[in-house]
Amino acid sequence: MADRAAEIAANLAAVNARISAACAAVGRDAAEVTLVAVTKFHPASDVLHLLRLGHRVFGENRDQEASAKAAEVAAKLADTASDPAPEWHFIGQLQTNKVKSVVSYADVVESVDRLALVTALDRAAVRAERKLRAFVQVNLDPDAERDGSGRGGAHPDEVLEIAAAVAGSDALSLGGLMAVAPLGVPPEPAFARLATLAAQLRGIHADAVSLSAGMSGDLEAAIAAGATHVRIGTALLGGRPPLR
């Protein structure tokens, strides 16, 4: 337990150093970049370690795992009453039959990729009397064969329509865009296309300034392209089984 805490502390420091260096390299302020600690496959105890280190923002990609973990963390926090509350970001493909559960713990849904999901999330959030921030997930490789890797996202041509639906909803606010770089190719061209789309979005929705891009392997390229959120799992918490 103490070893795990020390390991996570060292990893967190290293990731924060990478973020600072990446910002410095392109003249950005590191305070503009939020680290989303992706805790999928890792236990609630890791979330608690990160909370004790002062980290607050977490990402999960599957409702079943996320809801159980969020509940476990909340119960532990209620016992100790010392740690700050976490902010949960849902970052995975989301079926409409899961939205009721997701809105019960998520503060941000980064993976909004279709109009039907906007409608379902809004309805569930209104019912639960919750406000949610939503990012529209963009598919940066829309012509690629779907390979089941779950990268997902809306076709770039559909993004503005989905964003307008979020902005016009009752309980969702439009945060910005999210994307995962295509596998097996350098991320820079895809992140450049994402940055162009993000600028277009801000031209219409001035408050939609968030851009979630970058993972353990490509956070520097994402920050160079303007990312405001980087979603980091492996570099913080170590490996996971390859197929999730």
Ligand SMILES: *Cc1c(COP(=O)(O)O)cnc(C)c1O
């Ligand atoms: C798992 C996951 C991440 C984190 O990836 P790492 O390479 O482990 O940092 C980021 N974004 C999404 C959408 C994920 O599913």
